[in-house]
Amino acid sequence: MIFGNNDRFAEVIETSTTEYLAQCLQPDNLDFAVMPPFASWVKSFEEEKENPEIIYGVVYHVTTSPIDSVHKARALGMGLKQLRQEQPHIFALFQTEVRVKLLGFSHNGVIYQHLPSRPPQIHQGVYFCTPQEIENFTSSFHFLRSLWQATGIPTDELISAILRDVYQVRQCDRNWLVQAGRFLSTLLKDDYDRLAAILAQVHP
Numbered sequence: 001m002i003f004g005n006n007d008r009f010a011e012v013i014e015t016s017t018t019e020y021l022a023q024c025l026q027p028d029n030l031d032f033a034v035m036p037p038f039a040s041w042v043k044s045f046e047e048e049k050e051n052p053e054i055i056y057g058v059v060y061h062v063t064t065s066p067i068d069s070v071h072k073a074r075a076l077g078m079g080l081k082q083l084r085q086e087q088p089h090i091f092a093l094f095q096t097e098v099r100v101k102l103l104g105f106s107h108n109g110v111i112y113q114h115l116p117s118r119p120p121q122i123h124q125g126v127y128f129c130t131p132q133e134i135e136n137f138t139s140s141f142h143f144l145r146s147l148w149q150a151t152g153i154p155t156d157e158l159i160s161a162i163l164r165d166v167y168q169v170r171q172c173d174r175n176w177l178v179q180a181g182r183f184l185s186t187l188l189k190d191d192y193d194r195l196a197a198i199l200a201q202v203h204p
Contacts, residue, residue: 008125009034010098015119022126024096030084033096035062039161041129042100044120053107055116056137060153061099101153103143113142131169138166141183148187160201
């Protein structure tokens with residue numbers, strides 16, 4: 001789930017204080033656009049700046065749909081190989097979009113786990129975070145509070161997925177996972193059933 005390269009894979013097309021919508025770029029070959037997994041860590045920054053503010057977030061929603069909203073997709077009964085041979089134009093007819101929840105930013109090497117003063121701008125590039133960036137950002141657990149307080153997103157499943165993925169990025173650091181669980185327990189001290197359900201999905 002961690003891609004960890006510096007290739008731009010998407011572009012911001014809608015932005016707000018707490019999140020943004022990005023459209024994934026079409027590949028050069030006959031294929032659909034890269035579909036980032038749920039809970040992927042991503043970043044965005046102004047490429048032209050010498051020392052830009054890097055804005056971090058996680059993917060919480062992914063959709064692939066026809067570019068033309070009038071015509072719906074229909075089943076063709078073909079595999080990808082057959083589609084490339086008989087319907088190669090079809091790959092250009094779909095778009096993949098991702099919604100990203102903002103969790104913080106870094107500037108001059110300092111990480112801040114709160115909303116930036118402004119979100120990424122329209123047409124700004126979106127990149128996958130490297131494992132090192134994910135480790136650095138998750139050294140503190142305050143981002144879990146931001147997720148817990150978020151509305152309109154699958155909060156519990158997102159937190160569980162993040163814990164699973166970061167645990168793997170951190171080479172199965174059980175101490176980190178225990179600390180994360182303790183932090184969550186302080187947030188959900190009055191809702192043990194919800195806490196148990198989140199942790200049950202972690203299965204390290």
